[in-house]
Amino acid sequence: MASIRELHTQLVRKERSAVEITTEALERIQTLEPKLHSFLQITADHALAQAKQVDQQIAAGEEIGLLAGIPIGIKDNMCTDGIPTTCGSRILENFVPPYESTVTEKLKKAGAVMVGKTNLDEFAMGSSTENSGYQVTANPWDLSRVPGGSSGGSAAAVAAQECVVALGSDTGGSIRQPASLCGVVGMKPTYGLVSRYGLVAYASSLDQIGPFGGCVEDAAILLGAIAGYDPKDSTSLKVDIPNYAQLLKPNFRPKSRLRIGVIKETFGGGLDSQVEEKVKAAIEVLQNLGAEIQIVSCPRFGYGLPAYYIIAPSEASANLARYDAVKYGIRAEEADNLVDMYKKTRAKGFGTEVKRRIMLGTYALSAGYYDAYYLKAQKVRTLIKQDFESAFEKVDVLVCPTSPTTAFKAGEKTADPLSMYLSDLMTIPVNLAGLPALSIPCGFDQQGLPIGMQLIGKVLREDQLLQVAYAYEQSTDWHLRTPIL
Amino acid sequence: MATAAPKKKATSTQYEAVIGLETHCQLNTETKIFSPVSTAFGTPPNTNISAICLGYPGVLPVLNEKVLEYAVKAGLALNCKIAPYSKFDRKQYFYPDLPKNYQISQYDLPIAEHGWLEIEVVEKPGDEPMRKKIGITRLHMEEDAGKLVHAGSDRLAGSTHSLVDFNRAGVPLLEIVSEPDIRTGAEAAEYGQELRRIMRYLGISDGNMQEGSLRCDVNISVRPVGQEEFGTKVEIKNMNSFSAIQKAIDYEIERQIKCLETGEKIAQETRLWEEGSQKTISMRSKEGSSDYRYFPEPDLPPIEVSVEQMNQWKGELPELPAQKRHRYEEELELSAYDARVLTDDREIAEYFESAIAQNANPKQVANWLMGDIAAYLNSEKLTIGEIALKPPILAELVNLIDQGTISGKIAKEILPELLTTAIDSLQKFVESKGMIQISDTGELEKIIDKILSENADKVEQFRNGKTKLQGFFVGQIMKETSGRADPKLTNQLLGKKLKG
Numbered sequence: 002m003a004s005i006r007e008l009h010t011q012l013v014r015k016e017r018s019a020v021e022i023t024t025e026a027l028e029r030i031q032t033l034e035p036k037l038h039s040f041l042q043i044t045a046d047h048a049l050a051q052a053k054q055v056d057q058q059i060a061a062g063e064e065i066g067l068l069a070g071i072p073i074g075i076k077d078n079m080c081t082d083g084i085p086t087t088c089g090s091r092i093l094e095n096f097v098p099p100y101e102s103t104v105t106e107k108l109k110k111a112g113a114v115m116v117g118k119t120n121l122d123e124f125a126m127g128s129s130t131e132n133s134g135y136q137v138t139a140n141p142w143d144l145s146r147v148p149g150g151s152s153g154g155s156a157a158a159v160a161a162q163e164c165v166v167a168l169g170s171d172t173g174g175s176i177r178q179p180a181s182l183c184g185v186v187g188m189k190p191t192y193g194l195v196s197r198y199g200l201v202a203y204a205s206s207l208d209q210i211g212p213f214g215g216c217v218e219d220a221a222i223l224l225g226a227i228a229g230y231d232p233k234d235s236t237s238l239k240v241d242i243p244n245y246a247q248l249l250k251p252n253f254r255p256k257s258r259l260r261i262g263v264i265k266e267t268f269g270g271g272l273d274s275q276v277e278e279k280v281k282a283a284i285e286v287l288q289n290l291g292a293e294i295q296i297v298s299c300p301r302f303g304y305g306l307p308a309y310y311i312i313a314p315s316e317a318s319a320n321l322a323r324y325d326a327v328k329y330g331i332r333a334e335e336a337d338n339l340v341d342m343y344k345k346t347r348a349k350g351f352g353t354e355v356k357r358r359i360m361l362g363t364y365a366l367s368a369g370y371y372d373a374y375y376l377k378a379q380k381v382r383t384l385i386k387q388d389f390e391s392a393f394e395k396v397d398v399l400v401c402p403t404s405p406t407t408a409f410k411a412g413e414k415t416a417d418p419l420s421m422y423l424s425d426l427m428t429i430p431v432n433l434a435g436l437p438a439l440s441i442p443c444g445f446d447q448q449g450l451p452i453g454m455q456l457i458g459k460v461l462r463e464d465q466l467l468q469v470a471y472a473y474e475q476s477t478d479w480h481l482r483t484p485i486l
Numbered sequence: 487m488a489t490a491a492p493k494k495k496a497t498s499t500q501y502e503a504v505i506g507l508e509t510h511c512q513l514n515t516e517t518k519i520f521s522p523v524s525t526a527f528g529t530p531p532n533t534n535i536s537a538i539c540l541g542y543p544g545v546l547p548v549l550n551e552k553v554l555e556y557a558v559k560a561g562l563a564l565n566c567k568i569a570p571y572s573k574f575d576r577k578q579y580f581y582p583d584l585p586k587n588y589q590i591s592q593y594d595l596p597i598a599e600h601g602w603l604e605i606e607v608v609e610k611p612g613d614e615p616m617r618k619k620i621g622i623t624r625l626h627m628e629e630d631a632g633k634l635v636h637a638g639s640d641r642l643a644g645s646t647h648s649l650v651d652f653n654r655a656g657v658p659l660l661e662i663v664s665e666p667d668i669r670t671g672a673e674a675a676e677y678g679q680e681l682r683r684i685m686r687y688l689g690i691s692d693g694n695m696q697e698g699s700l701r702c703d704v705n706i707s708v709r710p711v712g713q714e715e716f717g718t719k720v721e722i723k724n725m726n727s728f729s730a731i732q733k734a735i736d737y738e739i740e741r742q743i744k745c746l747e748t749g750e751k752i753a754q755e756t757r758l759w760e761e762g763s764q765k766t767i768s769m770r771s772k773e774g775s776s777d778y779r780y781f782p783e784p785d786l787p788p789i790e791v792s793v794e795q796m797n798q799w800k801g802e803l804p805e806l807p808a809q810k811r812h813r814y815e816e817e818l819e820l821s822a823y824d825a826r827v828l829t830d831d832r833e834i835a836e837y838f839e840s841a842i843a844q845n846a847n848p849k850q851v852a853n854w855l856m857g858d859i860a861a862y863l864n865s866e867k868l869t870i871g872e873i874a875l876k877p878p879i880l881a882e883l884v885n886l887i888d889q890g891t892i893s894g895k896i897a898k899e900i901l902p903e904l905l906t907t908a909i910d911s912l913q914k915f916v917e918s919k920g921m922i923q924i925s926d927t928g929e930l931e932k933i934i935d936k937i938l939s940e941n942a943d944k945v946e947q948f949r950n951g952k953t954k955l956q957g958f959f960v961g962q963i964m965k966e967t968s969g970r971a972d973p974k975l976t977n978q979l980l981g982k983k984l985k986g
Contacts, residue, residue: 199544199545315781322587
């Protein structure tokens with residue numbers, strides 16, 4: 002499928018209608034879904050209605066935005082008014098939100114065509130999308146492998162061109178890691194840049210919505226459409242949003258030398274040698290583009306993972322307490338009393354990983370353990386932030402692999418949660434620090450599986466990050482390769 | 487700080503109670519604390535709700551700025567230190583009336599701490615009130631829960647099913663915790679009343695205990711006088727009036743003393759006040775305190791109150807009940823009792839002040855307000871603002887009596903009309919009704935002479951020693967003048983004439 006700009010040009014020139022584009026996407030979804038399982042729900046009627054509206058606008062001579070008529074996938078943890086939102090959990094099997102999340106509201110207004118709700122690890126907890134309560138999504142590059150997670154559905158859908166762009170959410174790497182494993186661009190913005198209103202909470206202080214695209218410009222366009230202050234989210238930032246896409250310069254040569262720091266700690270044990278090789282090659286490309294490359298140290302980088310697995314489950318244990326069968330969601334039958342209803346419903350409705358994290362978090366917050374776990378983890382979080390701050394005194398952008406390995410086999414890590422957790426080692430510290438970061442394709446391993454490079458930026462410097470990624474993308478052709486399906 | 491007299495017992499040991507109050511005060515904001523939904527009381531179940539009140543997936547709380555303003559004002563009025571940096575926390579427990587199964591509250595950094603309020607306790611009517619400062623440990627903001635209605639039982643246990651009404655969920659509350667400075671039921675009731683007065687003066691809460699907008703929980707233990715450490719603490723709930731608070735505490739003090747004296751162990755528990763039996767009954771054990779797993783609320787940024795903002799709110803504080811009481815006693819020379827009665831309700835106090843601003847005698851204005859006018863308000867169930875009599879006319883009334891233009895008796899007679907009919911000038915009103923007092927000596931002498939000549943036999947009797955008849959003559963004169971004769975002058979002149 003073409004890029005947003007190409008489709009936009011076709012629409013404006015009336016070479017193709019939005020309904021045609023949407024129909025094509027829906028047909029492709031129809032064809033591929035039996036293999037991929039990227040979508041939990043296909044919203045064909047909704048999509049065609051939206052597309053028709055765009056066509057009417059075009060016919061009436063109205064000016065349309067870049068996203069108008071563009072097929073988009075929405076991760077199923079963002080609430081859509083009147084359209085079931087399950088968060089990949091059985092506990093929300095029957096849940097239809099009576100409200101719209103801010104991001105989808107914005108996309109609706111922009112004329113974007115939502116073709117469906119994409120699969121995810123239940124409550125966004127996981128790194129392979131295997132924790133979905135409904136289905137396992139396949140990696141379009143190798144159907145026996147996982148697409149990464151938790152936004153695996155969105156990543157796979159964009160990689161397989163079932164839609165042009167998609168929204169994901171990233172709490173510890175849930176956009177960047179699947180983007181890396183599926184060979185697409187995925188970005189987690191600065192915490193607070195995009196409203197979380199309507200995003201079903203996993204770990205509120207870390208969750209952030211961001212774009213997936215087949216190329217940097219598509220991601221930039223989508224980010225621009227969803228970013229901005231929202232009075233409904235007290236943690237959203239009151240900042241002006243630049244026109245990210247317009248700022249992208251094709252033949253970017255930094256005027257003053259752009260300094261890129263390679264995080265020393267990320268090139269150690271556990272890193273796949275082919276990933277290491279390709280990321281180092283990508284860094285050379287950046288150097289050839291005129292960037293000054295430095296090796297920098299973030300000594301506490303490795304403590305991000307353990308700190309994350311205290312903080313995120315702690316917040317999750319409270320965030321998920323509301324699923325109690327009283328107000329919405331499923332309710333277990335045959336309960337003897339209130340507590341029994343709670344227990345049976347939650348035992349039935351939540352999957353193993355969700356239960357594990359609720360228990361972890363409940364334990365970490367308990368009297369007598371709070372200081373040793375939660376408080377300690379918060380201190381580590383501060384130290385990690387400080388590491389980034391001092392690194393950013395020396396450089397403008399940090400670089401490292403997105404994931405230590407390429408896509409692994411489905412079922413390979415499900416029995417070993419720790420090895421699964423390690424797949425987010427490189428992405429988690431960024432969430433703890435609230436920084437923007439993206440993953441961009443930087444090559445393939447010998448099995449033909451995509452490899453991603455992670456670029457980490459200063460707070461609110463999404464523009465700079467996107468520019469660096471764009472410059473890299475323009476001098477390589479990784480993004481032009483597509484999986485054979 | 488004064489200490490109340492310890493309870494006297496038949497045995498040699500004297501005991502004292504150590505009491506602290508935890509008060510939940512609903513703020514009267516238009517909308518809820520974290521959602522733009524009405525807080526109206528008494529609407530049909532589940533009509534004042536939204537996805538936010540119900541804790542739907544993905545929704546987020548946004549702090550109602552009015553709540554912060556009210557909390558800071560309450561904190562200032564209670565002489566607290568306002569935290570320049572404060573935050574919200576999640577208090578976690580499962581209960582079906584709590585939509586998220588956690589309550590957004592404040593834990594270790596409340597908005598206000600370390601304050602006090604002054605109470606005045608009157609042991610017996612007529613006694614000089616005893617003043618005492620009760621420490622305020624902390625004041626914090628939180629959201630209220632919904633309400634359960636149980637079928638087949640008045641408690642969850644034993645009911646066949648329960649219905650939940652979320653109208654109240656998310657209504658803003660201030661939780662105000664006192665130091666354990668209270669010693670008696672009377673002090674506790676007065677503390678509660680003073681707290682309510684302050685909230686009403688600030689205009690931030692209606693303090694209606696029946697509707698549950700003011701709820702007091704009592705923590706109480708008893709120890710022998712002189713003992714340093716506290717006895718076992720018992721919590722009492724379910725009092726819906728100040729007198730119930732007083733009675734529950736008095737009952738509980740007796741009960742705990744009895745336990746101590748008979749060697750029975752006092753259980754650390756929550757007890758309920760039963761209005762019917764006038765007793766406290768055990769509700770649940772508090773052994774092994776519950777773990778609420780508090781942690782900072784990640785959906786709300788920390789609260790920072792700037793100095794400018796705080797000064798602005800400070801400047802908007804009204805004169806508070808204690809300040810008014812002191813001023814009425816010291817500057818207006820009213821009795822402590824009068825000062826208390828007049829300041830109990832801010833509206834009455836303002837009415838009073840508006841009247842005396844017209845140079846009316848404060849004591850006289852007070853007497854009218856606390857006497858005939860209060861009786862009328864009571865019987866008609868009206869507030870002072872609802873009557874036709876406005877402060878300038880009451881002031882004129884007092885002044886016309888003072889100047890001798892009308893008699894007190896006339897004033898009392900015309901009051902009912904003044905309470906229901908608005909007028910511009912009392913002077914014109916009494917003139918038009920011919921109610922001006924006769925204070926002219928010549929005119930009065932003529933009338934007296936007429937009465938005396940008509941009752942020559944009684945004059946004779948008087949002069950023969952039946953001096954009681956003076957009253958009869960005054961009565962006749964008043965009858966003749968329709969009560970307009972200046973009583974003082976009448977008596978004076980009559981006395982002279984009767985002596986011959």
